[in-house]
Amino acid sequence: MPASPTKLLFLPGASGNTQFWHPVAERLTHPAQQVHIGWPGFGNTPPVPGITGMEDLATRVLAEVDRPTALVAQSMGGIVAVLAALERPELITHLILTVTSGGVDISDLDAQDWRPDFAAANPTLPRWFLDDRTDLTLRLAELRMPVLLLWGDADPISPVRVGQRLAQLLPRAELHVFPGADHSLGFTHADEMARLVDRHLVCGQWDTCCHCVKNRGQKNENRRS
Template sequence: MTPLIFLPGASGSLEFWQPLMALLPERYSKHVIGYPGFGSVPMQESVYDFDSLSRHVLAQVDQPCVIIAQSMGGILALQAALQKPELVKGLVLIATSGGIDLSPFQVEDWRSAYKNQFLNYPDWFAAVHLDYASQLSKIKQEVLLLWGDADLISPVAVGRYLNQKFQHSTLHIIQQGDHLFAAQHASEVAEFVTEYLHALESSA
């Protein structure tokens, strides 16, 4: 069975994914990739900026997998899909707030709040601005897009934009879901993800 790899958002919280992971089918192996220097994950000298973090994450994508990414983790998920398309069998992007230019979408400025809340975290994560918009059409995997209708950091308009850019994608909206809905509405999210995984199995 294809393993599931989970990528946290800017908080780097490993615990964020626990409610969802507990509700997904047991036959899937599940692995959360920690970001060195974030939260409870010890620092590593080899991870000192976004490029080195990308290398750290991509090195762990070493077998066929489905990547499930929250918020800024979406940048790393897109990199993996573009650089290792033979290994990334599917993408689940949840409230993604990175990888495209968000200035047209009137999003809430999460970066200032992030720096104030996570004082001991690496500040380079909040400073990165990467735009993969021109490359999204190259991603041929089936992409599941999940967005919350009460998310001010990555509004539904961002999900709709991505849904138009990917070759194969499906967008679902979580009612009353804010930016952290994947944990707060884990049951509903698990239903969509499980259905998506079943569809991937059927098409393999």
């Protein structure tokens, strides 16, 4: 059974909105310390010299990982979370990934190319982000911590097929799909998400508590919430 985290790091997407995870975080009953991360050059977080890629963002996240920690990440934040977990698997106890590529190639999964419109609306975005094509597909099998995948079935940016791909590649993954939810499900489905996150942090994938009827080493079936 994985260790229980004593810190939760909340990672936003490319909006850099450090408030994105507040609705879910405020509803959690898990006692771990909560820390909300911002991305230099994104949203209201000022740029920082030397940030030139996802690996640099992961390094900033890892600076906060000083004890058993769970990462709760949306969209772009999911790529950073995976990079961080690959670097410090002994301290990352759980991953919660929502509507993210997770670092896999999604070009064949009917995902909408949202970057041009997003860049036009956010002209100060770092150039490296627009060019980034991080591919971690071949490394996902290294992640042995339990992973909760949360998706909406009305998200053109990260369709359910992306979550299904990640569920196939991650050894300890469970996918939940919210009918009618889109890329903002952290706001629109905060109650349901908080319940699932709380359960995940207590049960993970390797226990049978909380009605988590899962067998060690057995691929979990996708669920609809």
